[in-house]
Amino acid sequence: MSAANRRLVxxxxxxxxxxxxxxxxxxEPVGAAEDGQxxxxxxxxxxxxxxxxxVSASSSYSEPVAIGAVMRSLAVGVVESSxxxxxxxxxxxxxWFGWQDYCVAGExxxxxxxxxxxxxxxxxxxxxxxxxxTAVLALSEIARPQAGETVMVSTAAGAVGSVAGxxxxxTGCRVVGLTGSDDKAARCVADFGYHxxxxxxSGLERERLRALCPQGIDVFFDNTAGEIADAVWPHMNxxxxxxxxxxxxxxxxxxQPMAPRREREVLTKRLRHEGFIIFDHLARFQPVIxxxxxxxxxxxxxxxxxxxxxxxxxxxxxxxLFRGENRGKKIIQLYDGAxxx
Amino acid sequence: MSAANRRLVxxxxxxxxxxxxxxxxxxEPVGAAEDGQxxxxxxxxxxxxxxxxxVSASSSYSEPVAIGAVMRSLAVGVVESSxxxxxxxxxxxxxWFGWQDYCVAGExxxxxxxxxxxxxxxxxxxxxxxxxxTAVLALSEIARPQAGETVMVSTAAGAVGSVAGxxxxxTGCRVVGLTGSDDKAARCVADFGYHxxxxxxSGLERERLRALCPQGIDVFFDNTAGEIADAVWPHMNxxxxxxxxxxxxxxxxxxQPMAPRREREVLTKRLRHEGFIIFDHLARFQPVIxxxxxxxxxxxxxxxxxxxxxxxxxxxxxxxLFRGENRGKKIIQLYDGAxxx
Numbered sequence: 001m002s003a004a005n006r007r008l009v010x011x012x013x014x015x016x017x018x019x020x021x022x023x024x025x026x027x028e029p030v031g032a033a034e035d036g037q038x039x040x041x042x043x044x045x046x047x048x049x050x051x052x053x054x055v056s057a058s059s060s061y062s063e064p065v066a067i068g069a070v071m072r073s074l075a076v077g078v079v080e081s082s083x084x085x086x087x088x089x090x091x092x093x094x095x096w097f098g099w100q101d102y103c104v105a106g107e108x109x110x111x112x113x114x115x116x117x118x119x120x121x122x123x124x125x126x127x128x129x130x131x132x133x134t135a136v137l138a139l140s141e142i143a144r145p146q147a148g149e150t151v152m153v154s155t156a157a158g159a160v161g162s163v164a165g166x167x168x169x170x171t172g173c174r175v176v177g178l179t180g181s182d183d184k185a186a187r188c189v190a191d192f193g194y195h196x197x198x199x200x201x202s203g204l205e206r207e208r209l210r211a212l213c214p215q216g217i218d219v220f221f222d223n224t225a226g227e228i229a230d231a232v233w234p235h236m237n238x239x240x241x242x243x244x245x246x247x248x249x250x251x252x253x254x255x256q257p258m259a260p261r262r263e264r265e266v267l268t269k270r271l272r273h274e275g276f277i278i279f280d281h282l283a284r285f286q287p288v289i290x291x292x293x294x295x296x297x298x299x300x301x302x303x304x305x306x307x308x309x310x311x312x313x314x315x316x317x318x319x320x321l322f323r324g325e326n327r328g329k330k331i332i333q334l335y336d337g338a339x340x341x
Numbered sequence: 342m343s344a345a346n347r348r349l350v351x352x353x354x355x356x357x358x359x360x361x362x363x364x365x366x367x368x369e370p371v372g373a374a375e376d377g378q379x380x381x382x383x384x385x386x387x388x389x390x391x392x393x394x395x396v397s398a399s400s401s402y403s404e405p406v407a408i409g410a411v412m413r414s415l416a417v418g419v420v421e422s423s424x425x426x427x428x429x430x431x432x433x434x435x436x437w438f439g440w441q442d443y444c445v446a447g448e449x450x451x452x453x454x455x456x457x458x459x460x461x462x463x464x465x466x467x468x469x470x471x472x473x474x475t476a477v478l479a480l481s482e483i484a485r486p487q488a489g490e491t492v493m494v495s496t497a498a499g500a501v502g503s504v505a506g507x508x509x510x511x512t513g514c515r516v517v518g519l520t521g522s523d524d525k526a527a528r529c530v531a532d533f534g535y536h537x538x539x540x541x542x543s544g545l546e547r548e549r550l551r552a553l554c555p556q557g558i559d560v561f562f563d564n565t566a567g568e569i570a571d572a573v574w575p576h577m578n579x580x581x582x583x584x585x586x587x588x589x590x591x592x593x594x595x596x597q598p599m600a601p602r603r604e605r606e607v608l609t610k611r612l613r614h615e616g617f618i619i620f621d622h623l624a625r626f627q628p629v630i631x632x633x634x635x636x637x638x639x640x641x642x643x644x645x646x647x648x649x650x651x652x653x654x655x656x657x658x659x660x661x662l663f664r665g666e667n668r669g670k671k672i673i674q675l676y677d678g679a680x681x682x
Contacts (some may be wrong), residue, residue, distance in 0.1 A: 046343050100463065177457075222604070225605070225608075226602075226604075229604065232457070243610070244604050244608045247608060250602070250605070253602075256602060258600065258601070258602060259600060259601070259604075260597045260598075260605070261567075261594075261597060261598045261599060261600065262600070262603075263570065263588050263591070263600075265564075266585045266616040267585040267586070267588060267613065267616040267617070268394070268616065268618070269371070270614040270615070270616040270617065270621065271616055272616075273607055273611040273612075274611070274612070274614070274615075275608040275610065275611040275612055275613075276606040276608070277608070277609075277611055280611065
């Protein structure tokens with residue numbers, strides 16, 4: 001007799017934003033680890049904007065999730081049995097464990113260890129996971145803000161944006177944010193230390209952005225693309241850097257949408273526009289996690305989590321990201337150490 | 342009694358490409374150098390695509406030429422009298438001397454010395470001037486091609502492109518070019534060592550470019566922007582670099598034209614799109630000139646000049662650049678050392 005492994009599989013490829021209709025439950029018995037493998041029990045699933053790309057058939061940076069396969073997801077889980085010398089029963093890991101209760105995993109599935117000294121397990125997929133790591137490494141590897149420069153962050157109150165804003169402010173920058181509601185704009189300033197923030201639904205006319213960024217913009221940390229980006233680009237300063245970390249505001253790339261042609265401003269302002277994918281930077285994770293943990297312990301870095309319970313809530317939580325419904329890093333809890341959720 | 346200084350001044354700001362109707366002759370007596378200045382007699386004027394930007398009222402990287410002012414131009418001239426200890430009578434200089442026979446210049450007007458050991462004076466504004474320097478420095482400072490990579494050059498047979506192609510080939514790259522006629526495409530291969538070249542008027546369908554670049558494109562040295570660039574971008578490889586050196590194919594930027602939205606390919610392929618303006622790199626000129634001269638002397642670098650005589654030909658020569666009429670670096674000769682031309 002084996003326990004059940006609840007699983008959510010992809011049943012249909014979404015044209016735009018994935019929703020509940022694209023996934024279905026397909027439970028199976030819990031698998032067993034073979035030599036070199038280990039069995040992980042997921043406690044927390046990470047709900048990420050990038051998951052939209054992973055289920056899209058169009059060109060992306062990874063193979064699309066196959067129809068009928070468990071939805072690809074980062075998760076934090078605990079090793080329940082192991083036939084791998086590096087990972088012992090009880091180890092908490094952050095890795096590619098999917099939308100399911102249990103994952104028979106190998107070493108290649110693990111991104112980082114989640115250490116109890118750094119806080120609750122859920123932090124392993126937020127502050128110390130892809131969002132926190134993306135914020136720090138996209139700034140340090142590509143944008144390289146200098147003290148006195150102005151940094152603009154789109155999705156400023158989100159999991160990535162809120163850390164990017166705080167880290168840029170630590171560097172001595174003026175930090176301004178764009179976000180999707182007046183409430184979030186207020187939290188950008190109150191919670192995350194932005195010098196100013198604007199609800200982009202209230203209008204991004206040139207004069208409004210100029211008032212927000214009177215010295216122009218040196219670094220644009222762009223998680224949205226689309227019309228929000230089109231409003232920001234004209235404010236870029238000479239030798240500005242636009243780091244593309246996401247494209248959350250663009251509903252569909254098929255057919256390819258149109259945008260203002262940017263070659264002339266790239267040329268005359270010597271702008272640099274560069275894409276950033278965190279998985280290119282795995283070797284840098286551990287020291288950055290320790291830096292983030294140190295800031296968090298000393299109370300100088302705030303990170304918000306938005307945790308819901310229950311596997312079946314995952315698809316709607318993902319869809320909600322693209323409507324701006326989350327209040328911090330969106331997380332689905334499956335297990336609290338005693339009870340299945 | 343003083344000699345006449347023939348001058349061409351800007352009389353009307355062009356909406357698109359500058360032509361004869363935007364300039365007028367406004368001769369004056371030759372000026373006299375004051376303390377710190379020197380009088381240069383222009384032998385060769387440089388006709389450059391960038392001049393379109395210099396007369397445009399819209400945002401560019403330099404102040405627009407004022408109505409009534411001598412047209413801004415690079416030139417090679419010889420010092421005729423001097424009240425500056427650094428520059429002696431007989432020195433040949435490359436600098437901002439304008440569309441005129443004589444210029445009373447100061448040190449800030451000089452970009453480089455033109456040394457007789459490196460070849461004819463005209464080379465000072467082509468191979469050793471902005472075109473050659475742009476080709477070398479845009480590659481070394483931004484594109485950084487590696488042996489085995491594929492480099493695509495637009496305006497492949499032009500003054501900048503022809504040097505870029507040859508320098509990229511020296512690096513061990515596969516070098517492919519786009520140019521505006523079958524004849525120029527043939528010369529790209531025969532004269533400038535391109536592995537392959539295509540007349541973009543013959544069509545840039547995806548299959549044709551794939552056949553030209555079966556391994557995709559790692560570096561796009563873009564002098565055209567516009568629809569030519571739109572056809573090239575989808576062939577960019579992971580971590581490709583697009584260096585924007587010009588926008589020659591776009592007739593007008595007012596209103597800003599539209600283009601396929603590129604954020605997703607920048608993100609998923611981690612592309613880097615960066616603008617390059619040669620005047621940011623003045624301190625690097627002299628060693629690059631010596632490198633280009635060494636290659637030229639050993640016969641391993643070819644540079645074509647297209648020289649016309651007579652100041653009044655300058656506006657039409659500039660307009661002709663945008664119709665692809667030049668056969669190499671376009672130059673206007675004003676003086677042959679004995680005769681006014």
